Amino acid sequence: MRQKTCKNKECKKKFTPERQMQTTCSMECAIKYAQQLRDKREATKKTEARKALREYKKNDKPILLQLAQKLVNQYIRLRDKGLPCISCGHNFNNGRQEHAGHYIARSKSSLLRFDERNINTQCNICNDHLSGNVAEYRVGLIKKIGLKEVEFLEDNKTALKTWTVEELQAVISTYRKKVKEIKIKGEGLKI
Numbered sequence: 540m541r542q543k544t545c546k547n548k549e550c551k552k553k554f555t556p557e558r559q560m561q562t563t564c565s566m567e568c569a570i571k572y573a574q575q576l577r578d579k580r581e582a583t584k585k586t587e588a589r590k591a592l593r594e595y596k597k598n599d600k601p602i603l604l605q606l607a608q609k610l611v612n613q614y615i616r617l618r619d620k621g622l623p624c625i626s627c628g629h630n631f632n633n634g635r636q637e638h639a640g641h642y643i644a645r646s647k648s649s650l651l652r653f654d655e656r657n658i659n660t661q662c663n664i665c666n667d668h669l670s671g672n673v674a675e676y677r678v679g680l681i682k683k684i685g686l687k688e689v690e691f692l693e694d695n696k697t698a699l700k701t702w703t704v705e706e707l708q709a710v711i712s713t714y715r716k717k718v719k720e721i722k723i724k725g726e727g728l729k730i
Contacts, residue, residue, distance in 0.1 A: 622660055626640070
């Protein structure tokens with residue numbers, strides 16, 4: 540028989556096989572090679588499981604809805620960086636957190652959930668503890684976007700929209716790009 544190279548990755552010695560189907564030079568190498576094959580199969584299974592999970596997440600509406608909202612909120616906070624709270628006028632330099640607060644709550648109008656006119660920087664006190672501080676939010680919003688736009692939001696405050704997977708994926712794609720553009724502009728190409 541002609542010489543073969545040991546299949547054990549750690550060995551790779553040339554050997555003359557004693558049997559026709561022999562792939563390793565010794566019993567120790569055979570055991571190590573079997574373990575390497577087992578590890579490779581497990582790694583392949585894990586990779587396939589990760590791909591399946593990624594594919595599932597790509598088409599799972601609750602996950603997409605959550606990711607879309609997270610990206611839109613991130614964009615709003617970046618867009619409004621340096622602006623005070625729309626409700627109380629508080630500047631964010633002494634401990635209050637910046638939130639992306641909705642004028643018309645997400646739970647009331649799914650149509651306005653991602654509408655940029657409906658979402659503005661708000662301090663955590665107004666957003667969480669004062670339930671949005673809606674009366675003062677309205678005053679600040681009229682100053683920012685005008686009465687006609689505020690009335691449009693109010694006219695649609697109970698409008699429902701069932702977001703499709705494709706629409707949510709489009710929202711995610713759009714706001715990933717917008718966030719990236721703002722970061723590039725604001726930080727001089729530091730992404």
